[in-house]
Amino acid sequence: MQTMTDLIHAPTPAEDPGIQATDRLARAGLRPTRQRVALAKLLFDGRDRHVTAEQLHGQASTADMRVSLATVYNTLHQFTEAGLLREVVVEAGRSYFDTNVSDHHHFFVEGSGHLLDIPGHALEVSGLPEAPAGTRVARVDVIIRLSAGG
Amino acid sequence: MQTMTDLIHAPTPAEDPGIQATDRLARAGLRPTRQRVALAKLLFDGRDRHVTAEQLHGQASTADMRVSLATVYNTLHQFTEAGLLREVVVEAGRSYFDTNVSDHHHFFVEGSGHLLDIPGHALEVSGLPEAPAGTRVARVDVIIRLSAGG
């Protein structure tokens, strides 16, 4: 899958996906176990990705990695808690995980189930009401739902 | 649950929850079956409500109505398609249904799972990017996620 990138510049120690993944995990305070490193390699290939647990599990299987779906779920949540991923909820009964953890919002194409990033600065939310007493704003999510057809 | 309302003004034909519910269903092109009328009475009691399927099923059971959870799900989706409800997705693996179908956004209190309406006009989203080719904007959802703690 990351063949393109691999061909464009040969991996140097700093860019080698293996080392990069291991490093990234270490910095996030997560033990670089085999499954985690493998999944991190798939996830952090340089592109921004939006994956469901099932998709990632499928990709792992295709790449001849033996990981159970449960582990994929657990790993995705651990990565999310560690700040390596961002969970995006747009559809009932399905979670997406976004490798782009910077402040930004999303297009969601209903039907196809595709999720697209919108750069954070392009879109602004004004007139935010005060948070109810005893709470504080953790995050503001904007989801622009799209349907097929001009 | 709607005891207060019942006591404050005795139901006139126009306000009687039974007639109101039946009417509402008829107008939406849905057959006023026993289960639908019963659920509509619970849902459209005058207040804005945010319920999960499970909550509504529990409320129905408490009120001695015999409805299966599957029927509650199906009914909620039928109501949503008919425009009587709005589905709000904020948490993985749980759908909320909102009796307020006007244009508005939501506070979501993480932890407690409470959902609160934000009037539509108070909040504005500017700088909306163009919809990708071949798609059109179906809806813009803004969710302000709150956590406990001032």
Add this chain to the structure above:
DNA sequence: ATAGTTGCAAAAGTTTTGCATTGTA
């Protein structure tokens, strides 16, 4: 070595179908 951590099987939820039954015209 070993103690905390992980990974997965099994369980727990949530949601969706298939079809006998119902209710309406």
Add this chain to the structure above:
DNA sequence: TACAATGCAAAACTTTTGCAACTAT
């Protein structure tokens, strides 16, 4: 009487735990 539409049991999902096994120090 017919026949489209309903309501629910059962099935199909997605997601979460509990604990044996592992592995990084």
